[in-house]
Amino acid sequence: MNPVFGPDPWWIVLIKVVVLLVLLLVWTIFNVWFERRVVGKMQHRKGPIMNGPLGLGQAVGDGAKLLLKEDFRPAKTDKVVFNLAPVLTGVAAFTSWSVIPFGGEVTMFGHKTYLQLTDLPVGVLFIIAIASIGIYGIVLAGWASNSTYSLLGGIRSTAQMISYEVSMGLALVAVFMFSGSMSTHEIVESQARSLQVFGFDTGLPGWYALLLFPSFVIFAISMVGETNRAPFDLPECESELVSGYLTEYSGFRYALFFLSEYINMATVSAVATTLFLGGYHAPWPLNMIGFLDTGWFGIIWFMLKVQLLIFGFVWLRGTLPRFRYDQFMDLGWKWLIPISLVWIMMVAVVRTGQQEGWFSNTLFYGLLAGVLLLTLAFLFWGSNAEPEPIDDDPDAEFDAFAGGYPVPPMPGQRLPEMAAVLHSDGDVDSADEGADS
Amino acid sequence: MTLVPMITAGAVAFWVCAPLMVLGALGMVLLRKPVHSAISLALVMVCLAVQYAALNAPFLFVVQIIVYTGAIMMLFLFVLMLVGVDSADSIVETIQHHRVPAILAALGFGMLLVFGVGNAVVDGEVVGLDAATASAGGNVQAIAELLFTRWVFAFEATAALLITAAVGAMVLAHGERLHSKIGQREAAELRMRRFSESGEHPGPLPSSGVFARHNAIHTPALLPDGSVAPQSVSRTLAERGALYEAGELKVPTRATFKAIQAVKDDIDEGGQL
Numbered sequence: 001m002n003p004v005f006g007p008d009p010w011w012i013v014l015i016k017v018v019v020l021l022v023l024l025l026v027w028t029i030f031n032v033w034f035e036r037r038v039v040g041k042m043q044h045r046k047g048p049i050m051n052g053p054l055g056l057g058q059a060v061g062d063g064a065k066l067l068l069k070e071d072f073r074p075a076k077t078d079k080v081v082f083n084l085a086p087v088l089t090g091v092a093a094f095t096s097w098s099v100i101p102f103g104g105e106v107t108m109f110g111h112k113t114y115l116q117l118t119d120l121p122v123g124v125l126f127i128i129a130i131a132s133i134g135i136y137g138i139v140l141a142g143w144a145s146n147s148t149y150s151l152l153g154g155i156r157s158t159a160q161m162i163s164y165e166v167s168m169g170l171a172l173v174a175v176f177m178f179s180g181s182m183s184t185h186e187i188v189e190s191q192a193r194s195l196q197v198f199g200f201d202t203g204l205p206g207w208y209a210l211l212l213f214p215s216f217v218i219f220a221i222s223m224v225g226e227t228n229r230a231p232f233d234l235p236e237c238e239s240e241l242v243s244g245y246l247t248e249y250s251g252f253r254y255a256l257f258f259l260s261e262y263i264n265m266a267t268v269s270a271v272a273t274t275l276f277l278g279g280y281h282a283p284w285p286l287n288m289i290g291f292l293d294t295g296w297f298g299i300i301w302f303m304l305k306v307q308l309l310i311f312g313f314v315w316l317r318g319t320l321p322r323f324r325y326d327q328f329m330d331l332g333w334k335w336l337i338p339i340s341l342v343w344i345m346m347v348a349v350v351r352t353g354q355q356e357g358w359f360s361n362t363l364f365y366g367l368l369a370g371v372l373l374l375t376l377a378f379l380f381w382g383s384n385a386e387p388e389p390i391d392d393d394p395d396a397e398f399d400a401f402a403g404g405y406p407v408p409p410m411p412g413q414r415l416p417e418m419a420a421v422l423h424s425d426g427d428v429d430s431a432d433e434g435a436d437s
Numbered sequence: 438m439t440l441v442p443m444i445t446a447g448a449v450a451f452w453v454c455a456p457l458m459v460l461g462a463l464g465m466v467l468l469r470k471p472v473h474s475a476i477s478l479a480l481v482m483v484c485l486a487v488q489y490a491a492l493n494a495p496f497l498f499v500v501q502i503i504v505y506t507g508a509i510m511m512l513f514l515f516v517l518m519l520v521g522v523d524s525a526d527s528i529v530e531t532i533q534h535h536r537v538p539a540i541l542a543a544l545g546f547g548m549l550l551v552f553g554v555g556n557a558v559v560d561g562e563v564v565g566l567d568a569a570t571a572s573a574g575g576n577v578q579a580i581a582e583l584l585f586t587r588w589v590f591a592f593e594a595t596a597a598l599l600i601t602a603a604v605g606a607m608v609l610a611h612g613e614r615l616h617s618k619i620g621q622r623e624a625a626e627l628r629m630r631r632f633s634e635s636g637e638h639p640g641p642l643p644s645s646g647v648f649a650r651h652n653a654i655h656t657p658a659l660l661p662d663g664s665v666a667p668q669s670v671s672r673t674l675a676e677r678g679a680l681y682e683a684g685e686l687k688v689p690t691r692a693t694f695k696a697i698q699a700v701k702d703d704i705d706e707g708g709q710l
Contacts, residue, residue, distance in 0.1 A: 162511055
């Protein structure tokens with residue numbers, strides 16, 4: 001028997017679904033405001049401050065404007081697919097949250113239940129699967145709009161999603177190997193054990209961001225690529241593609257895409273929190289205080305961690321320029337994927353070693369020391385490469401037409417026109433005095 | 438608490454998804470636009486995944502979506518999208534004489550399927566999914582155990598086959614580069630060399646004209662002497678004859694100048710306003 005609603009009674013499931021829906025909508029409105037205020041601070045301006053307390057009303061107003069605007073569908077677009085695309089993306093954005101754990105076990109109206117809609121044995125893979133359906137919306141929107149910019153945005157999105165989902169999946173493998181599970185709840189619980197360093201209990205929770213730092217970095221990079229956020233927002237990059245796949249969308253259908261972009265940002269942040277940052281458990285040193293790490297407090301820690309990661313997203317957007325498309329693909333295929341593969345092999349070897357008891361063997365440490373010594377020796381004496389001779393001679397006379405076309409002076413050289421100019425310190429430069437100031 | 442004891446999630450999923458799957462499969466074959474066919478196929482795949490989930494196969498459910506819908510269909514779509522939204526697929530057979538072998542292959546595959554499933558149902562001892570996976574400790578673990586012990590050779594052989602196909606495609610599509618790749622630095626040097634040799638402007642092209650009434654991409658920019666800056670508009674638009682007439686742009690200015698001149702002439706003649 002496979003009951004439809006799992007072990008919870010149906011009304012608890014209903015409460016969870018409604019709360020999740022409302023929470024995501026309100027959180028998105030908050031995040032729009034949050035992003036505009038934070039980016040404003042980073043760019044020495046204030047952002048929205050006029051409407052409502054702290055300008056919070058601005059995001060609500062913007063949302064209402066999007067819903068009330070004329071929803072316009074250009075001629076010669078594919079009607080069915082054009083309407084289907086934003087719905088697909090929107091539905092997928094909400095669905096992933098059904099397996100995200102907000103907290104541990106709590107008592108809700110006399111029923112013991114988990115602060116999580118449902119828990120699958122393959123929860124993390126489920127989130128990836130749903131994300132890949134969400135990308136369909138973007139790709140189909142690009143095609144259905146019957147516009148070159150949209151199509152290019154859609155095609156970019158396809159390639160981007162396939163490449164970055166690979167590195168994202170590889171980053172997850174190490175976590176699965178350490179936790180021995182793919183369920184989000186069990187991965188969070190497996191991080192609650194405190195770190196033991198040589199038998200000494202540090203009290204630090206065993207977050208995979210510490211234990212599997214390379215995986216965390218790779219996941220963090222690919223999650224930005226997966227959500228089409230700056231500096232990887234190539235599918236909608238306005239300097240090349242107007243708005244990419246969004247170009248022909250307006251009104252409510254545009255609002256759905258906008259909403260899902262912000263929900264997806266929160267989704268990947270929530271996945272990163274769950275897999276690498278201890279999920280709903282309190283951070284050190286608060287995890288030592290027993291009651292702060294139980295029940296309803298989980299929601300606070302979880303949402304704080306997610307908001308911190310969203311701040312990271314905003315920070316990236318405020319700091320980095322957009323990648324060039326070929327550089328972006330190079331980063332994915334030539335760096336992230338090979339590094340992940342090597343790292344997973346290393347993690348697998350260490351895990352096998354722990355299980356087979358290699359680390360209690362003195363021969364193993366002897367071999368390890370030998371390999372280390374050989375590597376050091378190679379680093380010191382192994383490289384024969386001569387340093388490249390520097391052909392830029394700063395003392396050479398300045399040739400304004402080196403190579404046949406006008407060039408600026410090298411550092412230390414001086415333009416011939418400036419040779420006899422009187423400087424503020426009183427001395428007159430002449431061409432034969434050389435460059436020294 | 439059960440509302441209707443006989444209805445399980447599996448039955449619900451079957452009666453919701455199976456008709457959708459049949460519709461999707463028909464649409465895949467019958468629809469005229471290739472992208473619509475691809476979407477229908479994706480629908481079939483997702484519904485199939487839901488069936489797996491309802492039949493207590495969670496791993497198969499997510500892998501079906503990630504691998505088939507997420508990666509393989511996406512690649513198909515990638516190619517199909519380049520066909521464009523206005524074109525329907527052509528009904529000319531590009532591969533000649535494939536019907537008989539195709540029907541034979543379909544028959545063979547169908548028989549294989551029937552005999553395989555039939556053999557398992559009739560001959561095999563049916564113990565149920567839970568009993569079959571109990572020894573491994575779960576659905577995912579049971580699949581992993583089978584895949585990496587009993588079927589490891591078949592698994593690796595399939596992987597090798599796929600990689601061979603991918604490498605083969607790359608070899609077939611590979612072309613030797615005739616020139617070395619022009620990077621950002623080389624492009625800048627090339628621009629400067631052209632400037633020094635032929636005086637070609639090294640900066641960006643002039644943008645299209647911005648006037649009170651027109652700033653579209655087909656509006657040419659005017660030079661100080663009133664002539665059209667030819668590089669300010671796309672050559673394709675010029676060849677199509679889609680450009681805005683430069684003379685028309687100058688009409689309001691001319692009219693204004695004429696009016697000013699008329700007033701000036703009046704003053705010169707009459708000596709007062």
